[in-house]
Amino acid sequence: MKLKSVLFAAAAGATLLATLAAPPAAAQAKEQFFPVLPYRTGAYAPNGVPWANGYVDYLKLINARDGGINGVKITFEECDTGYATDRGVECYERLKGKASGEIFQPLSTGITFALTSKAPSDKNVLITSGYGLSESSDGLVFKWNFPMLGTYWSGADIIMQHITKKEGGSLKGKKIALVYHDSPYGKEPIPLLQQRAKLQGYDLTLLPVAAPGVEQKATWLQIRQLRPDYVLLWGWGVMNSAAIKEAVATGYPRERMYGVWWSAGEPDVKDVGDAAKGYNGLVAFGNQGRVIDDIKKYVHGKGQGTGPIEEVGQTLYMRGMTSAVLAVESVRRAQERYGKGKVMDGEQIRWGAENLALDDKKLAALGLTGIMKPLSTSCTDHEGSRSARIHTWDGKAWQVTSDWYAADEAIIKPMVKTAAAKYASEKNVTPRTPADCQS
């Protein structure tokens, strides 16, 4: 009799629906919930995993070492996005109900775009450290977005400053090529590079690479013909190592290649090894400090480490860890105003993120001296700090080879203003007034 199986199927379907519809557990008292949207699977997993491990390790450290944020325990839950926008949106919807107001860090420009329109109405803070929309550093238009510690415009600006310095101050007539991931992520630096090309008089050639970026033969053939003085690399995941391998194959000097911070991690050069020697990239963090030892001691030492211990201190791990620092410190700052030892809601966390003031003293107290540059955000500037250094691969490890640079605000500020105004008019967003900044 089929009826049994029909009934069974109906019952199974009902259970499934029930699991989906189950109301999210309300946040318990004295626990601050942190959603984590990593990608530990998919094409970009090799780069996504260290980031996620750093993020989670730091959250664990705060619980293990300090007993939470002023006594408020941290809870977190991961939801794997696989770097896919629709899955990221589903994860966001799934985790947003776990607490009233959360900090989301999707580590994907595509997901950031999709969440930018959803976060304000849900009162969730979006911290995009080192990625996302460059114009979202304008807090007057993007009230809930925080591209802290550098946007792509800042990154591109710093690379160009470094190259200018190397060339003795003038880039007139030089040829610069940008090899980029053909997605919003890869296209973000283009307006800034074009603006600088106008000011400095270099030729900019744009060479898109279709995602995921395994196939770059044609691109590097063009580079061979063009012989640019410098190649900037804006890749992610497998595209980076593929680009370096192609550079080796075409004989383009690695010393003249500069990657953004997403193109200059260990997974990108590890497989290429010695051949990648001389390749440069941006790095926004140091990798030695007390917090590293603490993670090794309190998290890995207790068998609680998320990934392998060798990973602690690597470039992408540090990016993930500092992203978690920003999230935790936003909550801590909010507590200073709204009550220490209390659970913060969305509006309060947003205030905390907007009034972050991590000076040298605070960084030292957190064990972050030598790792992060001081950062202070405000209502008009959600970026906080726009500094980075250049590091170079010596065949075995990344070595820092330059001083800190700060991005040139004289160039970036007007561009941010124009782009943010355009966004505001397209989206019918009314920019905040100074009065609103006080709240």
Next chain:
Amino acid sequence: MLYRENGQFKTSYRADQQIFPILQDRLAILALAAITLVGVPLFASDYLFRAILIPFAILALAALGLNILVGYCGQISLGTGAFMAVGAYAAYNFVVRVPGMPLLAALLLGGLCATAIGVAFGIPSLRIRGLYLAVATLAAQFFVEWAFLRIKWLTNDSTSGSVTVGALSVFGIPLDTPASRYLLCMALLVLFALLAKNLVRGHIGREWMAIRDMDVAAAVIGIRPVYAKLTAFAISSFIVGVAGALWAFVHLGSWEPAAFGIERSFQLLFMIIIGGLGSIMGSFLGAAFITIVPIVLNRTLPLFGNAFGVHVDTALVSHFESMLFGALIVFFLIVEPHGLARLWSTAKEKLRLWPFPH
């Protein structure tokens, strides 16, 4: 016993030809409509709307469109993502460039643009068949992705190729709650499903099916292949285009061409293959299977692990989800190669005889 048409006599052709000739079916459909349009909005949570029901409704619409082309007319297409993208970006351009453009008009105009592109890329179908046609429609996919990444005018000179839409409203009613967005998607889905059902029951649908089953024989009995194939392409890409515009406007809000990549085309093709080729019902079942099952697996595995006191980490969940999902696809295709829709109709057949099968 319950599901039996004995005693339901038809006294007119009209009654005999209706979509659901059996009274119980009509009641079930009315109940279903009442549940989806009234019951669900009352009880569903935000998460259910935004992460499950809205994506399901939109992808079911796209699958419906694709099923007309592949399931009914037999023209394999891998360009569905492209037609969705055309619908989405065309609707976006209408909204941005024409002041005061109403949302519904923009959606339909987006669909019309997708129709034009669909017909253009359908022309090769007059000469090539089967898998070769699939490869030809792949060209649409690559061309469209290229166009939206490269031609700045199409994305309103956005710096990064991603575009975004503001607040939506229909007839002056703002679509700011998930429930209202869901209702819009569902209303369009019901409307297009009715339209599609009537088309495939009518002479044009019969032409499509004749072409699908044997195009030479169809031509011999007087069906024009050009007309039949191109109308299938046109109507299919219109529906797919509207679905694309909905996906962009209602579901994502801001998007980039990657949202309509080749994976989307494959996903939709798998939906109709698993759901049932040449079946309206199959489009719904397939869309439900492909969109909902992975999420359910992803959510239940950790619960399952916790029940046994095992901590399941995120990567394991994702890998396991893919494995289990793959196994389910293979299982269903072995059990019923004609898709979930056939399982459904078998179940109905059995139900008719219940509880006294011969």
